[in-house]
Amino acid sequence: MSFRTISVIGLGYIGLPTAAAFASRQQHVVGIDINAHAVETINRGEIHIVEPDLDTVVKQAVQQGFLRAATQPVAADAFLIAVPTPFKGDHQPDMTYVQAAALSLAPVLKPGDLVILESTSPVGATEQMADWLAEARPDLSFPQQQPNSPDIHIAYCPERVLPGQVMVELIKNDRVIGGMTPACSERASELYRIFLEGECVVTNARTAEMCKLTENSFRDVNIAFANELSLICAQQGINVWELIALANRHPRVNILQPGPGVGGHCIAVDPWFIVAQNPELARLIRTAREVNDAKPHWVLDQVKAAVADCLSESGKRASELTIACFGLAFKPNIDDLRESPAMEVAHLVASWHSGTTWVVEPNVQQIPAVLASEATLVTLDQALTQADVLVMLVDHHAFKAVSGEQVSQRWVVDTKGVWR
Ligand SMILES: NC(=O)c1ccc[n+]([C@@H]2O[C@H](COP(=O)([O-])OP(=O)(O)OC[C@H]3O[C@@H](n4cnc5c(N)ncnc54)[C@H](O)[C@@H]3O)[C@@H](O)[C@H]2O)c1
Numbered sequence: 001m002s003f004r005t006i007s008v009i010g011l012g013y014i015g016l017p018t019a020a021a022f023a024s025r026q027q028h029v030v031g032i033d034i035n036a037h038a039v040e041t042i043n044r045g046e047i048h049i050v051e052p053d054l055d056t057v058v059k060q061a062v063q064q065g066f067l068r069a070a071t072q073p074v075a076a077d078a079f080l081i082a083v084p085t086p087f088k089g090d091h092q093p094d095m096t097y098v099q100a101a102a103l104s105l106a107p108v109l110k111p112g113d114l115v116i117l118e119s120t121s122p123v124g125a126t127e128q129m130a131d132w133l134a135e136a137r138p139d140l141s142f143p144q145q146q147p148n149s150p151d152i153h154i155a156y157c158p159e160r161v162l163p164g165q166v167m168v169e170l171i172k173n174d175r176v177i178g179g180m181t182p183a184c185s186e187r188a189s190e191l192y193r194i195f196l197e198g199e200c201v202v203t204n205a206r207t208a209e210m211c212k213l214t215e216n217s218f219r220d221v222n223i224a225f226a227n228e229l230s231l232i233c234a235q236q237g238i239n240v241w242e243l244i245a246l247a248n249r250h251p252r253v254n255i256l257q258p259g260p261g262v263g264g265h266c267i268a269v270d271p272w273f274i275v276a277q278n279p280e281l282a283r284l285i286r287t288a289r290e291v292n293d294a295k296p297h298w299v300l301d302q303v304k305a306a307v308a309d310c311l312s313e314s315g316k317r318a319s320e321l322t323i324a325c326f327g328l329a330f331k332p333n334i335d336d337l338r339e340s341p342a343m344e345v346a347h348l349v350a351s352w353h354s355g356t357t358w359v360v361e362p363n364v365q366q367i368p369a370v371l372a373s374e375a376t377l378v379t380l381d382q383a384l385t386q387a388d389v390l391v392m393l394v395d396h397h398a399f400k401a402v403s404g405e406q407v408s409q410r411w412v413v414d415t416k417g418v419w420r
Pocket residue numbers: 009010011012013014015032033034035038082083084085097100101104118119120121159160161162163265266
């Protein structure tokens with residue numbers, strides 16, 4: 001049975017590209033978001049987030065009548081939930097957005113519908129969502145009550161696209177399909193096959209939930225290993241970039257790159273979901289989070305040491321020194337500053353330093369409000385020619401194009417190894 005209408009709940013970095021991907025295959029899609037500004041923007045055929053190629057797909061889908069947005073759920077044959085799943089202050093997962101989304105769609109559910117949770121979630125979240133739906137709709141049967149022929153099919157199908165390459169990876173990546181029953185998996189696979197060129201790999205809901213958390217924890221642990229090596233190498237007078245390049249010549253070694261810390265809204269968050277549910281067992285995963293979260297403070301210590309050297313050699317006072325931080329984004333060549341370790345370092349430096357702090361970020365027009373009172377946004381050229389201490393935080397293309405000679409007469413803290 002085909003899907004006459006597909007509804008995506010939550011039109012952010014995941015939900016909007018997913019809605020657009022279905023709509024681009026001539027499916028009728030209704031996107032739901034509580035953010036009225038996002039809904040109005042999408043209905044004009046525009047987008048409210050930055051992601052390459054998303055604007056053209058959304059524009060065409062809206063113009064052709066396959067995609068529209070609304071603030072309240074309407075009846076559909078398949079619902080995909082892609083709302084935020086942040087953690088709370090104590091690193092426990094915050095599932096209130098998923099609960100609100102599930103309860104908002106419950107009134108429009110009808111027999112034969114499919115509900116998919118895409119939000120990154122702790123193990124057991126899909127069963128919990130099914131219970132919320134069952135409580136809200138006692139007139140319908142759900143897989144936990146009637147596994148063989150429920151009115152509503154439910155699955156967990158995590159998203160694994162890389163920000164910046166979403167429109168390609170959404171279609172090409174293999175997708176893990178975690179149905180609450182095999183029939184639920186089959187129905188969910190049928191839905192994704194509408195646009196998916198990758199494979200639908202079927203498992204159960206709990207394994208699919210854990211798989212998503214595992215992927216990001218694996219990357220976090222590998223980056224933590226690189227970050228720990230960077231501390232050890234600094235102590236031992238070894239160039240960590242050369243070391244990792246040499247070690248990676250081994251056919252079975254593949255170490256990631258150190259940096260100022262780990263940012264974004266996935267890798268710095270998701271491993272905590274495993275730790276929260278397994279506090280005694282998830283020792284390595286917790287330590288990786290701690291190692292990566294501590295890195296900005298270590299970078300500040302490096303900056304303090306460079307400033308001390310600069311003061312003793314230049315004879316200047318601290319208040320006369322200018323420190324320039326290169327990059328604010330959470331990773332190269334994007335404008336996303338959310339949860340960025342570079343932002344954290346810039347803030348730590350600016351609040352400690354008694355002189356002038358500059359930041360260079362070619363991907364933004366304005367300095368973020370949190371830094372506005374303590375730092376100034378300047379051009380790359382100004383920072384390179386006039387600052388005393390240079391702090392490299394993000395390996396943007398524009399910064400990698402700067403030669404080592406251009407910075408050789410300055411005190412440099414290079415967290416990305418681009419000016420070595
Ligand atoms: N961004 C990524 O790279 C990425 C990748 C894989 C998985 N994920 C996961 O996908 C989920 C969504 O992430 P995102 O980056 O798209 O978040 P986002 O903040 O960009 O978008 C979420 C959207 O949901 C809306 N929303 C919140 N509550 C709602 C409700 N009750 N009903 C309707 N809309 C509601 C918000 O207004 C927002 O527009 C999270 O669980 C995240 O961990 C994100």
